[in-house]
Amino acid sequence: MNKTTPANDLPIMATGEGIVLFHPHMPRNAKQYVCDVLDTRWIGQGPRVEQFENEFAEQFGGGCAPLAVGSGTDALHLAYLLADVKEDDEVIAPVFTCTATNIPFLYMGAKIRFADVEKDTLNIDTDHVRSLITPKTKAIVCVHYGGLPCNMDELHQMGREHGIQIIEDAAHALGATYKGKKVGEMSDFTMFSFQAIKHITTADGGMLLIKDRELLEKAKRLRWFGIDRSAKQMGIWENDIREIGYKYQMNDVAAAMGIAALEEFEETLALRKRLLQRYFDNLKGFDGVHCVGAGYTDREHAAWMMTVLVEDRARFQTYLRSHRIESGQVHYRNDRYSIFGGRQEGAFPNMDKIENNYLVLPLHTKMNEADVDYICDKIKMGW
Ligand SMILES: *Cc1c(COP(=O)(O)O)cnc(C)c1O
Numbered sequence: 001m002n003k004t005t006p007a008n009d010l011p012i013m014a015t016g017e018g019i020v021l022f023h024p025h026m027p028r029n030a031k032q033y034v035c036d037v038l039d040t041r042w043i044g045q046g047p048r049v050e051q052f053e054n055e056f057a058e059q060f061g062g063g064c065a066p067l068a069v070g071s072g073t074d075a076l077h078l079a080y081l082l083a084d085v086k087e088d089d090e091v092i093a094p095v096f097t098c099t100a101t102n103i104p105f106l107y108m109g110a111k112i113r114f115a116d117v118e119k120d121t122l123n124i125d126t127d128h129v130r131s132l133i134t135p136k137t138k139a140i141v142c143v144h145y146g147g148l149p150c151n152m153d154e155l156h157q158m159g160r161e162h163g164i165q166i167i168e169d170a171a172h173a174l175g176a177t178y179k180g181k182k183v184g185e186m187s188d189f190t191m192f193s194f195q196a197i198k199h200i201t202t203a204d205g206g207m208l209l210i211k212d213r214e215l216l217e218k219a220k221r222l223r224w225f226g227i228d229r230s231a232k233q234m235g236i237w238e239n240d241i242r243e244i245g246y247k248y249q250m251n252d253v254a255a256a257m258g259i260a261a262l263e264e265f266e267e268t269l270a271l272r273k274r275l276l277q278r279y280f281d282n283l284k285g286f287d288g289v290h291c292v293g294a295g296y297t298d299r300e301h302a303a304w305m306m307t308v309l310v311e312d313r314a315r316f317q318t319y320l321r322s323h324r325i326e327s328g329q330v331h332y333r334n335d336r337y338s339i340f341g342g343r344q345e346g347a348f349p350n351m352d353k354i355e356n357n358y359l360v361l362p363l364h365t366k367m368n369e370a371d372v373d374y375i376c377d378k379i380k381m382g383w
Contacts, residue, residue, distance in 0.1 A: 011370035018324030022197040033256035048252035062185025064209040068250035072193025075206035077104035079189035089138040126154035144173035147302030148293035176302035200261040202254035272303035282376035319383035
């Protein structure tokens with residue numbers, strides 16, 4: 001038997017409660033570390049942020065430079081600025097993702113070219129991406145949907161051929177690997193989110209990993225209004241601001257939670273992976289359900305979400321609810337939103353096909369294998 005955290009010894013269903021879709025993971029040492037910070041002089045961006053950055057980069061960065069920020073959205077916005085995306089530049093981004101991936105581009109006046117998804121993974125369709133490239137394309141963003149890495153070889157190939165920056169929105173994919181490489185060490189920029197329900201949470205927070213270490217100083221200035229904070233602290237700052245930054249920093253209270261989460265990350269990830277695999281094994285060969293992203297051997301799934309494709313989704317969801325199992329769509333195609341210009345009929349055939357079929361099932365560290373078995377048993381009884 002694999003080791004489980006004490007909270008998971010009892011299946012949720014045995015406690016008489018329902019199974020919620022998400023639940024924050026609170027590391028054993030989080031409270032202590034947060035209290036320690038509250039007793040010090042530094043509660044804003046201080047030594048804990050630096051420690052968290054270093055430890056995070058050690059685990060996931062493979063030589064990339066880390067920058068801790070206030071949210072994953074902050075990290076994406078900074079990545080786009082550092083990639084030098086400007087007004088009227090074109091960027092290629094997935095049509096199916098959290099709106100946070102795409103909203104920063106609207107602030108910047110960049111032109112978003114949405115790419116379709118692959119039906120089996122809901123990741124960006126690299127053939128469609130290729131067809132969208134023009135001389136004005138500045139960057140391609142990909143999202144590792146649910147935690148399964150995209151076809152990175154293809155994307156990097158396009159990046160090299162056309163001089164396009166590759167940015168990974170890895171909000172779902174902390175701990176994932178692609179052909180033996182860690183998500184975090186492969187691309188020009190990789191962003192992680194520590195929002196409440198992600199693998200690691202700092203309540204809110206994010207991290208940007210930057211391949212070109214020379215960009216780090218600029219990144220740090222942009223994180224803090226454009227001011228060279230360390231020069232300022234040393235009293236050698238010349239009192240000028242030459243680039244427009246903003247306030248994107250992480251604070252030490254949040255970083256303390258992050259440090260506690262890193263200590264037990266291997267364990268958290270292992271549990272999530274076991275739960276996901278249990279779903280895949282249980283539902284294998286069952287006709288009514290297609291498990292998104294199952295069966296890949298050249299990449300390791302970070303097991304953030306368990307998504308299925310089903311017929312008659314509304315009825316399926318009602319049926320699950322009647323058994324006290326929560327489910328949801330979580331993300332929606334972004335072209336449904338007016339801010340992105342509204343629905344582009346026929347432009348995304350795969351998205352059109354799955355749009356009424358995908359559904360996310362519970363996966364979080366309060367669950368154990370018996371909970372997954374319960375859910376799968378109910379599913380296999382039909383709806
Ligand atoms: C959570 C998430 C984000 C945003 O992260 P925040 O920390 O909430 O700003 C961005 N992209 C994806 C795909 C996400 O799931």
